Amino acid sequence: MKELINKIQTNLGIQSARSKNISNHVFWSFLYKSGSIIANFIMVPLTIKFLDNENYGVWLTLSSFIAWFTFFDIGLGHGLRNKFAEARANNDSESAKGYVSTAYFTIGAICVIFVFLSLLISFNVDWTKIFNTSNALYGQLELLMPIVFACFGLRLIFTLITSIYTADQHHSMQGKISFIIAVGSLVLIWLLTKTSKSSLFLFGAVFSLFPVLILFILNLYAFSTKFKQFKPKWRNVKREYFKSIFGLGLSFFVIQISVIVMFSTDNFIITQLFSPAEVVPYNIAYKYMGISSMVFTMVLVPYWSSITDAYVKEEFDWIKNAMKNLIKFAIIAVILIVIMVLIAPYIYKIWIGDLVEVPVVLTVCMAAYFAITVLYAPFNYFINGVGKIKLHMYSFAIGALINIPLSIFLVKYTTLGVEGVMIATIICILPNLIIFPMQYLKLINNTAQGIWDK
Secondary structure (H helix, E strand, O other): OHHHHHHHHHHHOOOOHHHHHHHHHHHHHHHHHHHHHHHHHHHHHHHHHHHOHHHHHHHHHHHHHHHHHHHHHOOHHHHHHHHHHHHHHOOOHHHHHHHHHHHHHHHHHHHHHHHHHHHHHHOOOOHHHHOOOOHHHHHHHHHHHHHHHHHHHHHHHHOHHHHHHHHOOOOOHHHHHHHHHHHHHHHHHHHHHHHOOOOHHHHHHHHHHHHHHHHHHHHHHHOOOOOHHHOOOHHHOOHHHHHHHHHHHHHHHHHHHHHHHHHHOHHHHHHHHOOHHHHHHHHHHHHHHHHHHHHHHHHHHHHHHHHHHHHHOOOHHHHHHHHHHHHHHHHHHHHHHHHHHHHHHHHHHHHHOOOOOOOHHHHHHHHHHHHHHHHHHHHHHHHHHHOOOHHHHHHHHHHHHHHHHHHHHHHHOOOOOOHHHHHHHHHHHOOHHHHHHHHHHHHHOOOOOHHHHO
């Protein structure tokens, strides 16, 4: 396998050590992501059969609802990723240790408070009203929500290890973990269909606990082997490291909240304005069209920390060449999206049969959304990598403020149905197609001033 990769690199003219490392991890990421996609696609009809449309819609909405709370890491995951990469590029092991310890203990403290408060609130909330579902699920949701909140808190802590791996140029680790979780989850849902009756509580508990277990094992392994010297220790926690991570992390924090508002509230809006069952076709279309973004992200992910490393070392020619290649990949991805729209009805028929009907207009809206995000993604990753994200933050924040009221308006006061929710999101992200490329050109040509350079 190694000889095959080397041969491909030679034929493509990939020579620098950084580019070779990226191509290696892109290759492995492609294999892992392909496996994850296949596993997740097989899982959808199995899950619908196990839970039925309404319960599956509740689970999808619940998952999106929990995703809103990812802002509790206050951007420290991304801040750690950039600062750890900078410290390693400068051979500053002491700072790297400090960043890791400070991030872990800070997130740990935040999660303890979050889980405690969420458990107090959980037992005093009627979750059937929150998720607009039948009272028959009251008992299951009352038991399930504390487990989901607790697992989410633990996952927020343990996920930091993937930021460390990525910052250290081991870009395919996140894909490997996602693959293990996807395949493991597929096996678990298959076992549930064979051994248990339909139960939202059992399904939710299993699928909340399993990812936490995998990430916990990875943390134990990483801090016992490759990253042993960076094992979180209280004595390495310092205010200066927190300020450094938090200064950058705060902007990422605002971006995260904005992204959550724009992308993770859609299921909740659909549930409230329509019903949990309407979330299912929306997510089917999202999962299918999202393949294009997933494939492109496999190529993109390694570049974030590699751009950080190259920017610190002032290797601008490498960055320019990398961006040219990424733009070419983005155009190819858009062509793939067009093809996917044309063959969508046949794919849906093979994939889910007659279980769910997905309107053509919904598929087209999803395609437009993913085409836009793919086109601005290379510039987005460059901006994230160099940490000049102030304008990025404002763009997403404004979009987030507009998204929910615009979604409600398009659904209630036009003839649009569920697709109106996605059209609102498209309108909110459209300006990024102009803003992000402009900022990249200013930064790479050293002409950025004011907010363009912050």
